[in-house]
Amino acid sequence: MTISIDPQKTNNESLQPKGWLRYFSFSLDHKVIGIQYLVCGFLFYLIGGTLASAIRIELASPMSDFMPRDVYNQVLTLHGTIMIFLWIVPVVNGAFGNYLIPFYVGARDMAFPRLNAVAFWLIPPSGLMLVASYFVEGAAQAGWTAYPPLSITTPQSGQIIWILSVLLLGGSSIFGGINFIATIIKLRRPGLKLMQLPMYCWAMLGTSLLVVLSTPVLAGTLILLSFDIIANTGFFNPVLGGNVVVYQHLFWFYSHPAVYIMVLPAFGLVSEILPVHARKPLFGYTTMVFSIMGIVVLGLVVWAHHMFTSGTPPWMRLFFTIATAFIAVPTGIKFFNWVATLWGGRISINSAMLFSCGFIINFVFGGITGVALAQVPFDIHVHDTYFVVAHFHYIVYGGTVFIIFSSIYHWFPKVTGKMLNEKLGILHFIVTFIGFNLCFAPQHWLGLNGMPRRVAEYDPQFQFVNQISSLGALLMAISTIPFLINIFLSVRNGKDAGDNPWNALTPEWLTSSPPPVENWEGEAPLVEEPYGYGKEFSEQK
Amino acid sequence: MTTLDSSKEIQKNNSEVNETHEDFRMFGLITFLIADGMTFAGFFAAYLTYKAVNPLPDGAIYELELPIPTLNTILLLVSSATFHKAGKALLKDKKSDSQKWLFFTAFLGIIFLICQLFEYFHLPFGLTDNLFASTFYALTGFHGLHVTLGTLMILIIAWQSRINGGRLSSKNMFPLEAVELYWHFVDGIWVILFIILYLL
Ligand code: HEM
Numbered sequence: 126m127t128i129s130i131d132p133q134k135t136n137n138e139s140l141q142p143k144g145w146l147r148y149f150s151f152s153l154d155h156k157v158i159g160i161q162y163l164v165c166g167f168l169f170y171l172i173g174g175t176l177a178s179a180i181r182i183e184l185a186s187p188m189s190d191f192m193p194r195d196v197y198n199q200v201l202t203l204h205g206t207i208m209i210f211l212w213i214v215p216v217v218n219g220a221f222g223n224y225l226i227p228f229y230v231g232a233r234d235m236a237f238p239r240l241n242a243v244a245f246w247l248i249p250p251s252g253l254m255l256v257a258s259y260f261v262e263g264a265a266q267a268g269w270t271a272y273p274p275l276s277i278t279t280p281q282s283g284q285i286i287w288i289l290s291v292l293l294l295g296g297s298s299i300f301g302g303i304n305f306i307a308t309i310i311k312l313r314r315p316g317l318k319l320m321q322l323p324m325y326c327w328a329m330l331g332t333s334l335l336v337v338l339s340t341p342v343l344a345g346t347l348i349l350l351s352f353d354i355i356a357n358t359g360f361f362n363p364v365l366g367g368n369v370v371v372y373q374h375l376f377w378f379y380s381h382p383a384v385y386i387m388v389l390p391a392f393g394l395v396s397e398i399l400p401v402h403a404r405k406p407l408f409g410y411t412t413m414v415f416s417i418m419g420i421v422v423l424g425l426v427v428w429a430h431h432m433f434t435s436g437t438p439p440w441m442r443l444f445f446t447i448a449t450a451f452i453a454v455p456t457g458i459k460f461f462n463w464v465a466t467l468w469g470g471r472i473s474i475n476s477a478m479l480f481s482c483g484f485i486i487n488f489v490f491g492g493i494t495g496v497a498l499a500q501v502p503f504d505i506h507v508h509d510t511y512f513v514v515a516h517f518h519y520i521v522y523g524g525t526v527f528i529i530f531s532s533i534y535h536w537f538p539k540v541t542g543k544m545l546n547e548k549l550g551i552l553h554f555i556v557t558f559i560g561f562n563l564c565f566a567p568q569h570w571l572g573l574n575g576m577p578r579r580v581a582e583y584d585p586q587f588q589f590v591n592q593i594s595s596l597g598a599l600l601m602a603i604s605t606i607p608f609l610i611n612i613f614l615s616v617r618n619g620k621d622a623g624d625n626p627w628n629a630l631t632p633e634w635l636t637s638s639p640p641p642v643e644n645w646e647g648e649a650p651l652v653e654e655p656y657g658y659g660k661e662f663s664e665q666k
Numbered sequence: 667m668t669t670l671d672s673s674k675e676i677q678k679n680n681s682e683v684n685e686t687h688e689d690f691r692m693f694g695l696i697t698f699l700i701a702d703g704m705t706f707a708g709f710f711a712a713y714l715t716y717k718a719v720n721p722l723p724d725g726a727i728y729e730l731e732l733p734i735p736t737l738n739t740i741l742l743l744v745s746s747a748t749f750h751k752a753g754k755a756l757l758k759d760k761k762s763d764s765q766k767w768l769f770f771t772a773f774l775g776i777i778f779l780i781c782q783l784f785e786y787f788h789l790p791f792g793l794t795d796n797l798f799a800s801t802f803y804a805l806t807g808f809h810g811l812h813v814t815l816g817t818l819m820i821l822i823i824a825w826q827s828r829i830n831g832g833r834l835s836s837k838n839m840f841p842l843e844a845v846e847l848y849w850h851f852v853d854g855i856w857v858i859l860f861i862i863l864y865l866l
């Protein structure tokens with residue numbers, strides 16, 4: 126028989142734990158699940174960050190003296206995998222998506238709450254398994270890309286655990302994607318049109334399409350790879366007649382879209398934050414929607430720009446260079462839209478705004494190096510050097526992580542009803558921004574001068590610049606301290622926020638803070654103009 | 667059994683939609699099947715690339731015979747039709763008819779699996795013999811896994827459509843329709859697989 130879950134019943138005291146305990150339960154409430162994603166992701170971020178510090182300590186000197194070479198390889202593999210699959214993807218999709226999307230579409234929960242809880246609870250065990258693999262026979266050593274033949278020849282148990290864990294995380298991501306698509310398309314409140322949705326909904330719709338279309342290919346590929354490791358087949362093993370380039374194609378068919386899975390939601394979040402703190406409507410809503418969808422389509426056909434040095438034939442290089450250049454167009458449109466949104470606005474300089482502006486600056490830089498990397502003659506020189514490391518950290522850290530922090534400052538009052546401390550927030554921003562640029566800007570130079578990535582030792586001529594980079598990493602590590610202090614202090618005795626401290630117009634602010642179990646006391650409000658800033662407020666003041 | 671969604675209840679609370687809500691579990695299932703289809707697409711792409719660029723080494727054996735897979739294709743196509751019959755019967759609340767058709771469909775699925783195993787045991791190559799052998803077993807094996815799951819689900823809904831106490835009826839068609847869609851999907855994949863692996 127069917128037991129449809131009545132949220133009223135499931136959230137009733139007798140069935141669900143109250144207070145902080147509910148964050149440890151199989152809760153079906155999208156708000157609880159969102160916070161579970163966020164906190165779980167942040168814990169893994171701390172682990173991944175510790176590993177990053179270990180990498181930078183090792184690279185402060187040219188010899189491998191801090192740890193043995195194979196441990197270095199394990200550390201960088203775990204670092205990359207944790208940061209991508211356990212921090213960025215779950216947080217920027219799972220955490221903010223779960224918390225916000227139901228509000229934005231005017232629903233009381235996600236379309237499939239149970240599937241939602243399952244998707245979250247797949248994450249902690251697979252993450253712990255991945256971390257624990259270090260203590261078995263050594264963790265995987267082949268990098269987050271797990272290229273064969275390296276991944277076939279390095280110690281097997283670590284690699285197998287890595288594959289299993291990434292498969293589970295991929296499954297979690299697919300379940301999440303299905304849920305978001307169904308929620309956004311099907312669960313909209315009556316009267317709410319698609320073109321009235323806040324931009325984050327569009328970003329999540331695009332992201333979820335990418336998740337659903339590309340993650341299964343990664344899953345299939347990893348299954349074949351595990352056969353190569355366990356069953357001695359030769360799909361990707363040249364010794365047995367296999368073909369390593371096929372792995373690369375399949376892997377990047379997922380992993381280029383994956384970079385958009387990491388950054389598109391951040392595009393959406395920044396589009397929510399900027400209008401609120403600049404008191405202006407989001408500039409170019411329609412072009413924004415079309416550029417998101419353009420990125421989704423193009424994002425599926427640019428993957429081989431990661432493989433220009435893998436013996437790709439000339440026609441393929443040409444095609445993928447051009448396609449990649451095209452994808453810069455919608456990305457550029459979005460950039461101009463954000464700048465135009467700020468232009469002439471009544472900008473409040475607060476932590477959320479600062480982190481968003483930091484995002485815009487860093488992201489432009491990462492975008493420019495990206496377009497440069499898409500040019501074959503240039504890429505052949507800098508492929509697999511620190512230039513690539515600098516490029517993607519500008520996007521993933523300078524872009525997405527900055528937006529995660531910006532979003533935390535922006536929505537903390539929503540979730541807790543308390544304000545964060547602005548002084549600590551601004552301190553957090555300054556140290557992060559300086560530390561980040563100090564850490565990664567010099568890496569462009571290192572790469573251009575030929576320092577390869579993923580090697581524990583390097584030519585002594587690079588030592589000074591590497592030390593600057595490590596100093597930046599130290600600042601980044603330190604920057605977490607004011608943030609954590611801020612969170613702990615404010616959760617306990619932060620200033621009361623009221624329901625809508627930013628005077629925002631998007632639907633999540635039109636209910637109490639923190640919101641009631643079913644999001645609204647009465648019916649969900651119909652928000653036809655989520656960015657109608659300017660008019661009402663000029664009258665008010 | 668519980669369903670994965672509370673959508674209906676949630677929508678009911680939203681007073682305006684009280685009557686007109688649609689069931690979007692099917693929508694979720696279709697999205698899932700698209701994802702599942704992409705896994706197969708990845709496998710097919712790998713196989714076709716291997717075919718284009720990796721010649722079979724000298725002395726390696728990779729030969730397939732047509733009779734059994736042709737029979738299997740027919741079995742699956744017929745089973746799609748019988749499943750459809752089961753759905754039509756249930757729509758008219760002819761539960762015992764529906765159940766018969768379901769059992770027959772599951773029976774065809776089991777025969778398919780037996781034939782598949784029979785083929786495996788009589789092929790002149792094994793899993794690790796060469797690239798094509800490995801890809802063949804991976805693709806057909808992954809598909810066979812889908813057929814196995816599908817057969818199990820058919821048996822479950824057949825049990826659920828029993829006359830006394832079964833939960834399926836013309837008012838609760840979703841479980842049957844969901845498994846039916848999945849089954850058609852698995853059939854469709856087989857047809858593509860048959861063309862690519864055996865005919866090309
Ligand atoms: C303007 C758009 C972008 C362009 C044109 C671009 C181009 C490229 C190219 C050509 C490479 C390959 C470099 C090489 O390995 O030799 C690359 C690497 C990379 N990009 Fe981008 N990129 C763009 C945006 C992004 C975004 C938005 C992200 C992530 C959120 C990202 C993350 C990465 C990562 C992680 C790698 C390195 C992968 C690895 O080898 O481990 N990129 N990019």
Ligand SMILES: [Cu+2]
Binds near residue numbers: 380384427428431
């Ligand atoms: Cu890429």
